[in-house]
Amino acid sequence: MSRLAAHGLVREFRLPGRSRRHPLRAVSDVSLELHAGETVALVGESGSGKSTVARILARLDTPDAGTILLDGQPATPGRRGLRHHHRQVQIVFQDPFASLNPFHTVDHHLRRPLRLHHPALGRAEEDERIHHLLDRVNLVPAGRVAAAHPHELSGGQRQRVAIARALACRPGVLLADEPVSMLDVSIRLEILRLLDRLRAEDDLAVLYITHDLATARHFAHRILVMYRGELVESGPSDAVILDPRHPYTRLLAAAAPDPRRRGTSALAGPDLPVTRVEVPGGTDAGGCPFLDRCPQAMPRCRLRPPLVPLGGGRTARCWLHAADTDPAGSPPGPATTRPPAPPTARPDP
Ligand code: SF4
Numbered sequence: 001m002s003r004l005a006a007h008g009l010v011r012e013f014r015l016p017g018r019s020r021r022h023p024l025r026a027v028s029d030v031s032l033e034l035h036a037g038e039t040v041a042l043v044g045e046s047g048s049g050k051s052t053v054a055r056i057l058a059r060l061d062t063p064d065a066g067t068i069l070l071d072g073q074p075a076t077p078g079r080r081g082l083r084h085h086h087r088q089v090q091i092v093f094q095d096p097f098a099s100l101n102p103f104h105t106v107d108h109h110l111r112r113p114l115r116l117h118h119p120a121l122g123r124a125e126e127d128e129r130i131h132h133l134l135d136r137v138n139l140v141p142a143g144r145v146a147a148a149h150p151h152e153l154s155g156g157q158r159q160r161v162a163i164a165r166a167l168a169c170r171p172g173v174l175l176a177d178e179p180v181s182m183l184d185v186s187i188r189l190e191i192l193r194l195l196d197r198l199r200a201e202d203d204l205a206v207l208y209i210t211h212d213l214a215t216a217r218h219f220a221h222r223i224l225v226m227y228r229g230e231l232v233e234s235g236p237s238d239a240v241i242l243d244p245r246h247p248y249t250r251l252l253a254a255a256a257p258d259p260r261r262r263g264t265s266a267l268a269g270p271d272l273p274v275t276r277v278e279v280p281g282g283t284d285a286g287g288c289p290f291l292d293r294c295p296q297a298m299p300r301c302r303l304r305p306p307l308v309p310l311g312g313g314r315t316a317r318c319w320l321h322a323a324d325t326d327p328a329g330s331p332p333g334p335a336t337t338r339p340p341a342p343p344t345a346r347p348d349p
Contacts, residue, residue, distance in 0.1 A: 003205040006032055006066060008031055009031070009065070009066035009068075010064045011052050011229075012025050012026065013026055028049075028228075029230065030053055030229070031231070032234075034207055036205050037205070040205075042207060042208070042209045043210055043223060043225055044211065044227055048229065049226055050178075050226055051209065054091060058086070059089070070084075070085060070089065071088075088171050089172075090174055090175070092159070094182055096159040099162050105148060106145055106149075109161060109165050110168055113165060113168040114168050116169075117169035129168070130146055133164040133167060134146060138194065156190065159191055163179075174199070175206075178210055188215075196219055213241055216237065217241045221237060223236075223240040225240065225249045227248045231307075232317045233249045233315065235313055236312070247294045247296050288317075288318070301319055305319045
């Protein structure tokens with residue numbers, strides 16, 4: 001049984017300048033499962049909806065549709081249900097400079113979750129737990145670190161404090177939202193190794209959100225690829241990186257820095273042409289969300305592609321892998337024919 005599961009998550013935002021009937025759909029029909037002792041990487045470019053999924057899973061945001069199951073049970077509404085969820089599901093944010101209050105000491109940041117979630121602990125037990133937490137994230141001497149304010153610590157030390165804070169209430173699920181992207185390159189690996197060690201020691205289910213395919217492959221057991229709010233590919237890490245099936249995953253893999261590949265553009269892999277890169281802003285209902293960038297688009301891509309099981313625990317949401325499926329009754333088009341116009345363009349009233 002999964003520690004945390006989500007089915008059919010949808011989250012829409014109304015934005016100024018966008019009609020009420022066509023809100024920005026940040027998350028569309030996302031389903032995933034996190035199991036104890038497993039790291040799942042959620043990868044995708046900025047704006048693809050990864051952090052929104054994390055906030056929904058942590059119940060810091062409410063989805064417009066979909067369900068969340070914690071240990072097989074639907075998330076309980078109300079204050080008590082929320083507190084139980086927060087005790088079990090903790091999140092580490094991207095920015096260690098913003099996630100700690102500069103007015104409070106490290107001791108305060110770690111004592112607060114203990115008092116909220118374990119009110120029966122005495123002062124001496126709290127002290128002992130705080131020192132143990134700092135020890136676990138390699139912040140020593142614990143006494144001196146506990147008395148420090150965030151501005152006295154480096155970025156890496158602050159992120160370790162944030163991780164210790166997340167572990168204070170002994171959660172079963174840890175959501176790490178780009179935990180190293182704002183840190184110095186030299187310490188990123190240390191923080192990721194720390195998260196991996198804590199996962200193994202505590203049998204944690206970890207969701208690692210990143211746009212770095214190399215670390216996703218190294219630290220995650222499974223990879224989920226997200227594009228414009230939708231999961232477009234999933235599977236075991238090595239399989240997804242070494243043999244990507246969705247055109248977007250291929251583009252991501254080709255864009256990953258590779259010292260063995262010389263003389264090619266950062267966006268051009270051996271098989272892929274350079275495609276137009278744009279900042280995604282969500283997806284309109286309709287066809288494939290990758291249609292306007294896909295080098296293999298075809299006429300049937302105007303219809304929403306199904307999620308196709310590929311075997312070996314893999315799936316891809318792409319018509320290229322659904323040759324026998326034809327809900328519209330149209331024959332599959334040639335793999336390189338692009339449609340004459342984007343199908344999702346709709347005039348705003
Ligand atoms: Fe490309 Fe069509 Fe597959 Fe979308 S469904 S990724 S447009 S081939």
